[in-house]
Amino acid sequence: MSTLLTVINIVVLLAIIIGLYAMQKKHISFSKRVFIGLGVGILLGLVLQYIYGTKSDVLKATIDWYNIVGKGYVKLLQMIVMPLVFISIVSAFTKMKLTNNIGKISTLIIGLLVGTTAVAAAIGIASTLAFNLDGAQFQQGEAETARIGQVEQRLGDIQSMTLPQKVLELLPANPFLDLTGDRATSTIAVVIFAAFIGIAYLGVKKKTPEHAELFAKIVDAFHAIIMRVVTIILRLTPYGVLAIMTRVAATSDYNAIWQLGKFVVASYVALAIMFIVHLLLLAFAGLNPITYVKKAFPVLTFAFTSRTSAGALPLNVKTQTQDLGVPEGIANFAGSFGLSIGQNGCAGTYPAMLAVMVAPLAGIDPLSPSFILTLIAVVALSSFGVAGVGGGATFAALLVLSTMNLPIAIVGLLISVEPLIDMGRTALNVSGSMTAGVLTSKATKDLDTNTFNDTKPQSVTVS
Structure with missing residues (x-):
């Protein structure tokens, strides 16, 4: 009977x-299909x-297939x-407009990413203080106990490292290993390796331009192929979101979520305020924040x-170039x-909230x-090397809590609401990187304001 069900x-x-799929054939927009899959x-x-209950063998088998x-x-x-x-960074160096401004552009982007992360931490x-959140109020169940065990195991290597050693971990001793994503800091290591390749390309371009021209053509070809692969994968988004949200909704402990509802609300209040900060920065730069919202929404x-x-990187870049004039x-x-440095949601808001919540347990006045100034500085520095796919917030929280000598069990106690909060955090991360791109191009006077102000967005579909 269970097999039949x-x-x-x-x-x-x-x-x-x-x-x-039928909606796709009828050319219903990508955004609408994603939201339909979500709902x-x-x-x-x-x-x-409701039908089977979370402990049911039928539900477990069903989710296995889903x-x-x-x-x-x-x-x-x-x-x-x-x-x-890798190919995005290298191809950035092969674009002629970057040649004379690489140092300035890199400094502005990194400065904006880290600076906004510090603001997100504040x-x-x-938000944590306003909602009077206390880590001692959270209850520990079976799932939380198992998660705490995993967190403590992951913390082992991190806790024994000094801050200089953590910085050294960002460097790519073996770039081919980092290309496999083997380490938590692999993403930023790949960025650094790609930057070295790009700088080398610029040197070769001056001495033997024919070699540089050949390399640029190869990079462009690889970039086109990789972007095509990305497009194919992105077409699967409505189906992936459908299955992911089904699993989350079917297996979530709603009693636990209810108990942690105050934390969820406080988190989204903080994320919303930080998003408003992005809009204010754009407004101060003389750009219409409403236009940004409309074009960044998909x-x-x-x-x-x-x-x-x-996963949002290709759409991120596409929207910046085609719709925002970057x-x-x-x-x-x-x-x-933005995948590795200064993620406003995962590496900024979240670790700071957890640190304030557990500070009283360590005898510290939040x-x-x-304490507040030290925490903001640690969060900003720890925001380097946060992974861009799943687990980044947990890694960032572990870095901050261990550096501040605070209890790390709080990370495991929030397992039931992680997916719910992670959605908002990820959206804020992406908005932070897009805002950095727009503001940097505005500062360097490279922004195409006509494209930015154009009311018809071009990149809302995945084709």
Whole structure:
């Protein structure tokens, strides 16, 4: 009987997937299909949990099969991340507009990413204090106990390292190993390696331009192929989001979420305020923030539903160049650096909130100016090397909490609301990198304001 029920559940998912595919054939917009997949996934998950219950063997078997679509989609995104980051950075150097401004552009982008992360940390601290959140109030169940064990194991290597050693971990001793994504800091290591390749290209271009020209053509060809692979994977987004949200809705402990509701609300308040800060920065630069919201919405929607900053990279760059008027080189830099440096949500707001929540458990006054200033500085420095696909926020939190000598068990206690909060954090990460790209190109006077102000966005579809 249980096998029959599992088969029925699989057929239901397949029927919904066919429906989404039919919508694609009718040219219904990519954003609408993603949102439909999100909504139907939540509804299906709630129905499955209501019928079977979270402990049911039928539900476990059903989710196992659903994971082929959901986790399979995430694995495909992970597959393309490192090649995409590498080729995006190298191709940025082969674009002529970057040649004379590389140092200035890199400094501006990194400065904006790290600076906004420091602001995000301050906002996270303020939100935590305003909502009077206390880490001692959270309850520990079986899932939380298991997660805490995993967190403590992951912390082992991090805790024994000094800050200089953590900085050294960012460097690519073996770039081919980092291209596999083997280390938590692999993303930024690949960025650094690609930057060295790009700088070498500029040197060769001056001495033997014919070799540089050949290399640039090869890079352009690889970039075109990689971007095509990305497009193929992105077409699967509505189906992946459907399966992922079904799993989340079907297996979530809603009692635990209810108990942690205050933390969820405080988190989204902090994320929303930080997003407003992005809009204010654009307004101060003389750009219309409403125009930015309209054009960035499809990318932020994708980031929100897929929970992967890295997966959003191609749409991120495409929107910056085609809709916001950012030169391709700057867009590639901002998008790629944004995967590793200064993620406002995962590396800024979240670790700061956790640190304030557990500070009293370590006998520290979270209102102490010295504690707050130290925490903001540690968060900003620790924001280097945060992974762009899943687990980045956990890694950032572990870095901050261990550096501040604070209890790390809080990371495991929030397992039940992680997916819910991670959606907002990821969208903010992507908005931060796009804002950095727009502001940098405005500062260097490379921004095409006519394209930015054009009311008809060009990159809302994945084709």
